[in-house]
Amino acid sequence: MSSALQVTVPDGVPFIDFTREFDYPVADVYRAHASAELMSQWLGPRDLEMEVGRFDFRPGGGYEYTHVAPTGDRYEFRGTFHTVRENDKVIQTFEFLGFPDVVSIETLTFEDLGDGRTRLSGHAVYPTVEARDGMASSGMEEGMKQGYEQLDELLAKSAA
Amino acid sequence: MSSALQVTVPDGVPFIDFTREFDYPVADVYRAHASAELMSQWLGPRDLEMEVGRFDFRPGGGYEYTHVAPTGDRYEFRGTFHTVRENDKVIQTFEFLGFPDVVSIETLTFEDLGDGRTRLSGHAVYPTVEARDGMASSGMEEGMKQGYEQLDELLAKSAA
DSSP states (O other): OOEEEEEEOOTTSOEEEEEEEESSOHHHHHHHHHOHHHHHHHSSOTTOEEEEEEEOOSTTEEEEEEEEOTTOOEEEEEEEEEEEETTTEEEEEEEETTSTTOEEEEEEEEEEEETTEEEEEEEEEOSSHHHHHHHHTTTHHHHHHHHHHHHHHHHHHHHO | OOOOOEEEOOTTSOEEEEEEEESSOHHHHHHHHHOHHHHTTTSSOTTOEEEEEEEOOSTTEEEEEEEEOTTSOEEEEEEEEEEEETTTEEEEEEEETTSTTOEEEEEEEEEEEETTEEEEEEEEEOSSHHHHHHHHTTTHHHHHHHHHHHHHHHHHHHHO
16 A cells, blocks of 8 residues: 655744655656656646646756636646656755745655655755745645545556 | 845754845846856855856756866856846755755845945755755855955946
8 A cells, every 4th residue: 555645844944844655666656747747637636627837857947837726716836847867856946826936945755665666755945934834734735645646546547 | 335245044944044235236236147257257255266057047047057176176066047037036946066966945135225236135945954054164155255245346347
């Protein structure tokens, strides 16, 4: 069984950390982060549709996407890819345009656990502790949980 | 007189903050950050030469440069530009390749003080407090001080 999402919001420092394990090989988990077509099928809460504008997945590249709610509300995000190393590490910036100029930086690490299993770890750093607190209390954890469940389902279909 | 560099390294959070005022208009101070040719004349300590590889100063762009010491030692840096707004704000990532994967994000704010004067503020956020401490104790402040003195000299020449 894939392991539950673990999110840590440490006191006094502007970090959000998480780990999530998958019962799929690291190459498959990484590929699902490397393609706009795949990412738009799993990232974020189940009830939001994802429209990807730009997705230039390479060091020095960038992305823009919009989550669209059933109400029609639109949530726009953008960032740059500082580091992209296949099956290993992605370091990217992240901005929700609802809070312009509050830009975080996130390191995603893909770890091969053997036996076709993978651990994904994230370390996000916000410009202030207050901005981190705002993100942590925004429903982010539930959105991530649902997103990774959708990723499990997508990987199950690919493996089927 | 331009005002001295003020650097703040707050306890317990992974930030480095600074302010520096200039006796030159915001457009001139900004332009010196927007051009590889100008930047290479002032950024960093006096005894280092700066070689700029890539300098694509736009939202979603990036940069690569090398500081070369009199000994021939080379210090390589790279990053992405998340936000670039003329005479206002730059948000960029920063990595010294001597500490690979330790990537910080910095917000530079250019403020028009009137009377042809400008305040530059910086807020840099590191992935850990330890990485921030390492940067703060690396001679960074003296390098910045010398760099901004060189920028004053460059702006004085342009204004002459």
